[in-house]
Amino acid sequence: MQFWRRLLKISKQQGRLSLRHYSSENWDVISNTEVKRFARDCMTSVGTRPQHADSLAEVLVQADYRGHYSHGLNRLDMYVKDIESGVTVSDKEPVILKESLATAFVDGQNVLGPVVGDFCMDLAINKAKRSGVGWVVAKGSNHYGIAGHYAIRASQEGLLGMSFTNTSPLVVPTRAKKPILGTNPISLAAPGLHGDSFVLDMATSTAALGKIEIHERKQIPIPNSWGVDAHGKMTNNPTDVLNGGGQMPLGGAEETSGYKGSGLGFLVEIFCGILSGSAYGPNIRRWKNTTTVANLGQCFIAVDPDSFMPGFEERMSDLMGICRNQEPVEKDKEVLVAGDPERIHMKMCDERGGIPYHPNQIQYAIDLSNKLNVVSMEIRTRK
Numbered sequence: 377m378q379f380w381r382r383l384l385k386i387s388k389q390q391g392r393l394s395l396r397h398y399s400s401e402n403w404d405v406i407s408n409t410e411v412k413r414f415a416r417d418c419m420t421s422v423g424t425r426p427q428h429a430d431s432l433a434e435v436l437v438q439a440d441y442r443g444h445y446s447h448g449l450n451r452l453d454m455y456v457k458d459i460e461s462g463v464t465v466s467d468k469e470p471v472i473l474k475e476s477l478a479t480a481f482v483d484g485q486n487v488l489g490p491v492v493g494d495f496c497m498d499l500a501i502n503k504a505k506r507s508g509v510g511w512v513v514a515k516g517s518n519h520y521g522i523a524g525h526y527a528i529r530a531s532q533e534g535l536l537g538m539s540f541t542n543t544s545p546l547v548v549p550t551r552a553k554k555p556i557l558g559t560n561p562i563s564l565a566a567p568g569l570h571g572d573s574f575v576l577d578m579a580t581s582t583a584a585l586g587k588i589e590i591h592e593r594k595q596i597p598i599p600n601s602w603g604v605d606a607h608g609k610m611t612n613n614p615t616d617v618l619n620g621g622g623q624m625p626l627g628g629a630e631e632t633s634g635y636k637g638s639g640l641g642f643l644v645e646i647f648c649g650i651l652s653g654s655a656y657g658p659n660i661r662r663w664k665n666t667t668t669v670a671n672l673g674q675c676f677i678a679v680d681p682d683s684f685m686p687g688f689e690e691r692m693s694d695l696m697g698i699c700r701n702q703e704p705v706e707k708d709k710e711v712l713v714a715g716d717p718e719r720i721h722m723k724m725c726d727e728r729g730g731i732p733y734h735p736n737q738i739q740y741a742i743d744l745s746n747k748l749n750v751v752s753m754e755i756r757t758r759k
Contacts, residue, residue: 403732405756411731412437414741415452417750422459424466424488431490435521440731443721444577446586447522449737453744454519454664455488461666464488464518470495478507481652482514486669489520489541493674497526497539500678504535508683510676513647515654517672519543523563524577530678531565531573534689538677539563542648542656544663544670547581548622550635553608555622556658559585560644565715567681568693575715580640581623585663588614588623593736601628648673730756 412433419429432455440448458464465485470492474481480499484492496512503510520526523539530537543558559579566574583602591598592614601624603617604610610629611617626637649656654673661668681688702711725731733741738755745752 401732403734404738405728405730405732406738406753407730407756408437408441408725410753411440411449414745414750414753415449418452418456418744418748419459421748421750422456424459428466428488428491431494432488432521435490435493435525437731438525439522440733441722441725442522442524442718444522444524444584444718445734445737446584446590449733449741450586450590451519451521452741456744456748457664457666458518459488463666463669470514472499478503478509478511480510480512482512484514484517484674486516486518486671489518489672489674490525492517493520493526493539493676494529496674496676497529497537497678500676501530501533501535501537504530504678504680505533508680510678512676513652514674514676515652515671517541517654517674518670519672520674522577523561524565524575526676527563527565527577528573528575531567531575533678534567534681536567536677536679536681537563537565538675538679540644540647540675542645542654542660542673544660544665545658546585546623546663547625547638547641548604548608549638549641550625550630553604557625557638557641557645558660559623560641560648562640562644566692567689568696569689570693572693572696573715574692574696574713575718577714578626580626580637580644582626582628582637583623585623588617592618594734601632601634644675647675651675 415433415436416429419432420426436448436452459466465487468485468487470482470484470487472480473483482496492514496514500510500512520541523541526539527537540562542560545555545557546559547557548555549557559581561577561579563577568574588598588603597612598614600610600612603623604621605616606620611621617623625634625641627633645656652673655671656673661670696713699713700711704711742752
């Protein structure tokens, strides 16, 4: 109970968290159900199967609800265009090409990434429950939203969940000028006691591409180490990064260990692109290209902790508690573990009755609804 009392205290300190989560007490709110309805309607309006649209809508809502606005409604038009153009299909389902007791190789058959992701992680979960470990690799997939969505799917079953995907070449490796790696995210979700959990969900770049896009949309500079211009020089101008430049690996420049981020990007590429035989590295289509099939590679792992030393959840909660109870450097900034900032954001959303959105994001959704002839979202205006 001590942690949750502290979490409530942190959740009230919205000013401190606003930069990370792009949230503001002055923004209008839209209910989670309404956001999901809108996303589903937009997708079905362009020919997406209803069950596929549901899978996508759930991932988008969870992204915004958890505070990862770069991967929620901000991405909806990309999925719409992929279906509209026919570069992603909705008349097929993922299929298993090869299988053992603990592993599976899946062809996503170019359907929406969340459909492939749900299929693969559910398969990994079932294998882990039977054999202790489930390792599933897919080719022929597409952008699947936040990696954490799939890892959490496993942790909710009492398992450790891991999720990885390669992406379009956006990251410039240390000492290079041009991007050859994706932002290649890593996610691990591990269950603790009483619904608590550790949820790591991170890009292997310094920042996710969507965060740079949001900075450009808001017309504000990006921090140091987020990106480089077309000449490979660090820049604070998001437009320079998006037009001919590239993102920096986790760690930034070489002197601040950016080569470690490059190494992690390669790790994900090996698990996803190289292991699956999908497109990889610079062979993946450019970002938002709607004329070439993405053929992304993805990896999903589930592990039953009971296959090892009993008491995993107790030890996990103990470790998280030790970290959270450390004396902070600044007294008004609590020490957090991975997943805490998202829990704070979700609690704030629950208290406000929905997800708060920046005015520009709401206008973008209105424009999309007009374009697709879909009913706009019901907005709860902040008074």
